[in-house]
Amino acid sequence: MTGSGREDLKEKVLCANNLVExxxxxxxxRMIVFKKAGTITGFSFDAGEGLxxxxxxxxxxxxxxxxxAEVQIAGTPFTVGAGEMIILPADKPHAVFAHERFKMILTMIRE
Known part of the structure; x- marks a missing residue:
């Protein structure tokens, strides 16, 4: 870790499933990228946990x-599995729930 508390992950081959235990x-x-234009964060959820x-x-x-994972967007449930992704639209309510353990990468694009 660096003095800022963030490990420099640049120019390294990263395994998405090893970023956060x-x-x-x-x-x-675990924050992977934090820039004015957007962020990339790795998450792990224990079974029964959620946002x-x-x-x-x-x-x-x-x-x-x-x-x-179970993802709800404006009350509509979606099941998303390993290797799949879903776009969460700006200003629409959404939630994430783990019926089983799962890991995800969240990329937020700022305008």
Whole structure:
């Protein structure tokens, strides 16, 4: 880790499923890229955990790298599995729930 608390991940081959480990009873995250134009964050969810319904002012791409997630967008449920992605539209309420452990990469694009 650097003095800023963030490890420099540039110019390294990264395995998406190794970026953030599962932790019992929680959602864990790790910032991968943080720029004015957007962010990329890795998440791991233990079974039964989730992110409650919320909105964001920007579009985001949620890509599942391990397991299966339930994603709700404006009340409509979607099941997204490893290797699949879904676009979360700006200003629409969405939520994420783990029926089983899963990992995802979230890319937020700011305008």
């Amino acid at each position: 599962y932790q019992p009873g929680t959602v864990a995250s 409650s319904e919320h909105t964001a002012p920007y579009d985001a791409v949620l890509m599942v790298t391990d397991g299966t």
